[in-house]
Amino acid sequence: MSERPTVIAIEGLTKRFGEITAVDAVDLDLRENEFFALLGPSGCGKTTLLRMIAGFTGPDAGRILLDGRDMTPVRPNRRPVNLMFQSYALFPHMTVTQNIAYGLEMEGCGRDEIRRRVGEMLEMTELSPLKDRKPEHLSGGQRQRVALARALVKRPRVLLLDEPLGALDKKLREQMQLELKRMQHEVGITFVIVTHDQEEALVMADRIAVLKDGRVMQVGAPRELYEYPASRFVAGFIGKMNFFAGQGRGAEVAFGDGVLTGTAPGGVELAGPAVAAVRPERLRLAPQRPEGSLNAVPGRIVDIAYHGQDLNVHVEVRGAVDSAGGEAGARVLVRLPAGEAEEGDWQAGQDVWCCWAPAHTRVLAM
Template sequence: MSTGVELRNIVKRYGTFTAIDSVSLSIRDNEFFALLGPSGCGKTTLLRTLAGFEMPQEGTVLVGGQDVTHTRPRNRPLNLMFQSYALFPHMSVERNVAYGLEMEKLPRDEIRSRVAEVLASAQLTQFANRKPDQLSGGQRQRVALARALVKRPRVLLLDEPLSALDKKLREEMQLELKRMQSEVGITFLIVTHDQEEALVMADRIAVLRDGRLEQVGAPQELYEHPSSRFVANFIGVMNFLDGTATREGVEVPGIGLLKGESTLSGPASIAVRPERVTLTTEAPTDGRNAVPGTVEDIAYHGIDLVAHVRAAGTSIAARIPAARVGEKVPQPGQPVFCVWEPEYSRVLPLN
């Protein structure tokens, strides 16, 4: 695939503070790509640098193979959709969407055709004559998206576009964004701190930490094979048991050897996802990892239960699927073994 966007060794400083520290990324044409990380990690600064609203001290920005590092924002083949949507309250949906094309002085027939096409794609045709205050939050979000897409940018940049929506609507719009990106066939680059949002929508995800790139990969790769404790802890829920790495796994004080593929030595954690942990009343004899403990609490989440087990001075979470909720589940105070296959262990450095 050709490269839609390339960032080469981008450095952005504000005085003595380094917001972006030598970040390089290649984003393919027609890819849904997510920049993910906690507040202050540099993801929005990186997006604004790509858009041209921030100028890097070092590095190069390329779009479609063209160097746009010093090109003004309006002359880049990009469009940035802001969190606030920034719709004109006195204009209809149709006029809001058409505004950018009118400013470019395109022929009226072309404007009418392109606006009708994007309104249909965004399922907004029936709302064309309404004003923004007559729309729901999700409809306003789609109007802002349609206004950005109607200009047919090579890349659409989205800065936390769903953060103002409630959970149910946000989940609906995640699927809507994915559908529209697939239909229009352009590169989407979204900034989010919501791990679930990134996992649902993105083809690939870049995880940022303190201005540096931690890991880039497909959602399943990051979830199942995190390269660091930070990525493992940030994406989803992870159990960590600290000890000393060996070739067989990690020796954990008070527990012994917990098996897992390891290339490390010295201080390390063995990490396992709660959904990989099952609870038994007897220790297994088949080579699986087993940690004895006592159930502290059972948390009901609707779709599943999460049992929190106190073991060797730490807490291990085990997820019990909804299909098993009707069965007899361990109760607080009950001794159990936390059991999982060694193949689900990840051995990671402590830092």
């Protein structure tokens, strides 16, 4: 698939609050009709970045281009973007229809045009049966859809969403993730979402920017970030990851009495402290070391947790560390599918070997 044209280009964007640099020289391109996620821990600068795109916060340096036009000095109400807040900010005294129509009325649209466009939004968001209700008589998911319809009815070039699913329970969040993705495809505009939920970003986004301390650590498609993280931070932040600490030697890590082989970001030859990173679902257990296995470490099962569709086996391995560099109780997580778990009949206290393929190993600097 050919690369989509850029809608918003962010160049060297920087924002400081006193001595704190919230956004630090960020460069990003947001493309036509894509679902883009700004992902990172609390305080990483993602909401500040979103507010600068919307125009509610001014940058200290850098600029924001929309379709090649510098939007940095343009006021929020003059930008072809719309920001949907986590609180939804619906008018409690208005019906669903009136809430959706409000923005068009403020723009002076004709009555027939408002009726037609609001009707389209009611149908697309499946709110037609609820059009005469007020927000107090709607569920959390229904209020979320009203806020989304109100934002989309104005046909913005880009829709910005700040933690839009944060107030919903887990089951409803999962349902609305798919709903948001469906609507984005139907309306065909660029969505930019701020979230700290890794699974949410992986499910919805076409591309993700991972932020830390105001800087972009890596940008890529969900599978790229999950399978090929460029740094230890990204590897540890997105999903579960096991780390085996040792000395880097090219694309290998000296670990225990042997070496663990993998690939390094960009083919960089590492030297010095490094980790071999591998996902829990890539590990397999064996009672003895399999012949010809390149990556294998001995350990002892300390805990087993049943999750229905899979089994989480915690194995004590000397030299394993957590994502922050601590000893993590020297534990490694092995995630086995239910069928494979039944065949193994693993027990706590059992001595085992954790084995995996070099293709599933990422060698990263400490």
